[in-house]
Structure formats: C-alpha cells, structure tokens
Ligand SMILES: Nc1ncnc2c1ncn2[C@@H]1O[C@H](COP(=O)(O)OP(=O)(O)OP(=O)(O)O)[C@@H](O)[C@H]1O
C-alpha cells in the first residue's frame with residue numbers, strides 16, 4: 001500500500017457502534033469478551049457458491065485502528081459521549097483475535113467467513129468496515145469468477161474503473177476481479193498498489209486523432225510493435241477497420257518479423273464480426289493475431305457468443321463486472337454468537353427470527369471442509385463447536401440441520417479447517433499470501449467443487465451441516481428464546 005496517501009478508516013463506522021460503545025463503557029461491559037461471526041445468506045445471481053475476498057484490506061484497517069485528536073474533538077462536539085469514554089478512545093486499538101477464511105476460498109451461506117473475539121467495544125466498532133471490506137470484494141470476486149468461467153479458458157481483462165462506484169470500488173474491485181480469475185486490469189493504480197497486471201488496448205480517440213485510420217494504426221505499431229491491439233470499429237469494422245489493421249501489420253510488423261498482434265472490437269454483432277475478422281486475418285497470414293471484444297459483456301453474453309462460435313481470444317469486461325450489475329449486493333452480516341462470563345466461560349447467544357433462514361448459529365465455532373480422498377472433490381462443510389475435533393480416519397455422520405431425517409455417512413474423506421487465525425491478542429499472526437498465490441488458490445479450490453455446484457442456473461446446494469453438539473446447543477437456545 002502507498003502509505004503516504006493512506007486514509008485512516010477508524011471513523012468509517014456506523015454511529016450506533018460509537019453510541020453502543022459509550023453505553024458498554026458506562027455499564028461496565030467494555031472488557032466483556034464477545035464473539036461475532038461474519039456470514040452471508042444468499043449467493044448473488046443464484047449461484048452455487050461465492051468467493052471470499054477483502055481480508056487483506058480488513059487486516060490493514062485493524063492494524064491502523066486509532067482515533068486522532070480531530071476525531072475525538074468531533075465526537076465531543078456531539079454532546080453524547082462521556083469524557084471517560086473519549087479518553088478511552090484516545091488509546092483505542094485492537095486487542096482481540098480474528099479468524100478468517102483465506103481469500104480466494106469458495107464460501108457458502110451460513111458459515112462463518114470471519115470470526116472476531118474481542119472486548120465488546122472493539123468488536124462492535126469494527127462491524128461496518130469488516131462487512132464493507134468483505135462484502136465488496138467477495139461480491140466482485142464472485143462475479144468475476146462467473147465471467148471467467150463463462151470464457152472457458154480465454155483471458156478476461158477488467159475494464160471497469162470508469163464505471164465503478166467510487167475510487168475504492170475501482171481499485172479494490174480490480175484486485176477482487178483478479179482473485180476471481182481475471183487476467184489483468186486496465187486500472188493502473190491497482191497494479192501499482194497490489195500488483196494486478198495492468199494493460200490494455202487503445203480508445204477510439206486515438207484513431208480519431210489522426211487524418212486517417214491507417215495512419216493511426218501504423219503510428220501505434222511503430223511505437224509499440226510488441227504490444228499492439230488495434231481498435232477496428234471506429235468507422236466500419238469490415239470495410240476499413242480490419243483492412244487498415246492488416247495493412248499496418250504488413251507495413252510495420254512484418255518487416256520486423258513480428259507475428260503476434262491483436263485487434264479489438266467494441267460494437268456490432270460480435271459473433272458475425274469476429275468470424276469474419278478471423279477469416280480476413282487468417283487469409284492475410286495473421287493467424288496469430290488475437291481478437292479481443294468488449295461492450296457491456298457479462299457471463300451470459302460471453303456464454304452466448306461462444307455458443308454462436310464467435311472467434312474470440314480475449315474479453316474486456318467493465319461495467320457489469322465492476323458493479324456486479326445483475327445483483328450488486330453481497331449480504332454479509334455481523335452477528336453476535338457468544339460472550340464470555342467473568343470466569344471466561346463461553347456463553348452461546350442466538351438471534352431468533354420468524355424467518356428460519358435468518359436464525360443464527362450460536363457459539364464460538366470451527367468449520368471443516370470435507371474432501372473426498374479419491375476424487376479430491378469437496379463433499380460438505382461441517383460447522384462444530386470450537387473445541388470439537390473431526391477425526392477424519394473415522395466415518396462421519398452428516399445430517400441436514402433443516403431436515404434432520406436427511407442423513408449421510410461420509411468415509412474416506414479429509415477434513416480441513418476452513419478458517420485460519422489472523423490476529424492473536426491484537427497481533428497479526430497470519431502471513432498474508434501474495435495476490436498471485438491467492439488467484440491460483442482460488443482457481444484450484446473452485447475446481448474442487450462439482451460441476452453441479454458450479455453451474456449458473458439452478459446449481460445444487462452444497463451442504464453446510466452442523467455437528468450434533470452444535471445442533472443441540474442451537475435447539476436448546478431456541479427452546480429457551482423461541
Ligand atoms: N452476437 C451477439 N449475440 C448476443 N449479444 C451480442 C452479440 N453481439 C453483440 N452483443 C451484445 O449486444 C449489445 C449491443 O450493444 P449496443 O446496443 O450498444 O450496440 P452496439 O453495436 O455496440 O452499438 P454502438 O455502436 O452504439 O456501440 C452489447 O451488450 C453486446 O455485447
């Protein structure tokens with residue numbers, strides 16, 4: 001991160017976190033240990049899974065948590081907070097534990113993505129930014145992963161900065177899109193900050209700036225002979241765009257022995273035009289010339305173009321990816337799951353709702369992902385109480401927590417804990433992986449899901465089950481509070 005320009009985000013909280021914090025402080029609850037879970041309830045676009053992202057930005061925020069004198073002055077001006085509380089905020093920093101699912105991991109509804117164990121005021125205050133960081137990047141990584149899978153091995157470049165919702169939407173959005181599988185971005189600062197490879201083609205303005213299209217193409221080839229993608233649709237793609245591009249390639253690249261080049265199409269019928277373009281380029285001997293297309297693309301249009309046998313090597317995708325336009329909300333929530341009494345005993349807490357899907361899973365929990373040892377495929381996720389250990393040398397009985405008669409015994413499986421510890425007593429204890437490694441890990445983990453879970457329409461529901469002990473605790477709390 002460019003530290004000289006970093007804006008402190010401690011005050012990016014919802015005001016009620018401060019009023020509750022002041023209230024906990026005045027009621028002697030400030031040091032009461034709490035457990036909060038981040039989880040989500042629905043996969044956007046009706047998909048079978050989402051991709052976790054945003055942890056690195058959450059870590060940076062936690063490390064930098066502090067109130068400045070200006071912040072405290074501002075809060076004093078509200079005439080709501082006690083002087084003792086404001087004095088406490090002056091020395092405020094994070095002292096708790098955080099567990100999280102690593103970035104790039106496929107995640108499913110109801111399971112804890114991030115778990116915070118911290119004194120009440122600290123845990124409460126970080127709610128908003130924690131959700132913001134995880135919700136935004138998980139949304140974009142999930143959408144990008146759908147688009148990348150639709151492209152079936154062809155490169156997808158992220159082109160959306162100009163239509164993103166604000167600067168952070170563009171910059172961290174490009175990071176999330178890369179985690180989801182994009183090959184690079186047009187967003188230069190995202191490369192500078194995070195190492196998302198930046199690149200691109202040219203705009204119509206370049207072509208319009210010259211007296212002729214041919215001159216525009218020739219000049220570009222002369223300046224960047226090893227990195228040429230000519231935009232061929234400014235005037236007429238088939239009549240002049242592609243012929244002028246071929247002429248420029250012949251006049252500039254051919255004498256240099258360069259065979260690699262590209263064209264981009266940004267309008268018109270892309271199935272028809274790319275088939276024609278391929279034919280014209282091949283006939284002219286430019287068989288290695290790649291064809292990039294862009295223009296309000298998404299996973300469904302890409303799928304459709306490939307079904308129409310469009311001849312496309314690369315997709316540029318902007319607005320529909322960077323805004324996750326089809327369903328632009330990742331509904332991660334932050335819910336209290338337990339508190340500790342003065343002796344340090346964990347007391348599970350539940351949030352009851354008329355809507356069964358909104359009832360929370362209580363307690364400090366641990367989640368295992370079970371993998372079939374023969375196929376390597378993920379079978380189910382298994383949420384248990386934090387001190388339960390799954391012995392994967394023994395068969396494990398799974399049951400559907402919403403339909404307990406549905407049972408299945410799994411054998412020959414490997415149980416891997418889903419979360420890692422990120423902070424211990426306020427100290428970072430997790431080596432943040434390199435972005436490149438997160439992207440690779442994401443692709444590998446998506447591959448562990450069955451095709452039926454990955455498909456876009458009506459995917460199978462991946463099982464997220466509770467251990468019998470956790471299920472019993474939940475039922476007891478429901479009997480007491482329901
Ligand atoms: N063969 C095709 N099948 C399905 N959709 C296509 C096909 N070719 C293009 N599209 C999509 O159709 C939409 C057409 O966009 P639009 O109405 O802007 O037309 P256009 O040809 O791009 O015109 P303009 O010159 O104004 O950019 C885009 O989202 C594009 O990706």
Ligand SMILES: O=P(O)(O)OC[C@H]1O[C@H](OP(=O)(O)OP(=O)(O)O)[C@H](O)[C@@H]1O
Pocket residue numbers: 159160163266294295296297316317318319320
């Ligand atoms: O369509 P997107 O998926 O967002 O991809 C990025 C778009 O941004 C650029 O054009 P711009 O939007 O500036 O102008 P245009 O729509 O007139 O081409 C580019 O030519 C793409 O069309």
Ligand SMILES: O=C(O)c1cccnc1
Pocket residue numbers: 159160186199200201202203264294316318
């Ligand atoms: O490099 C490109 O072609 C590009 C970049 C941003 C938006 N549209 C296209």
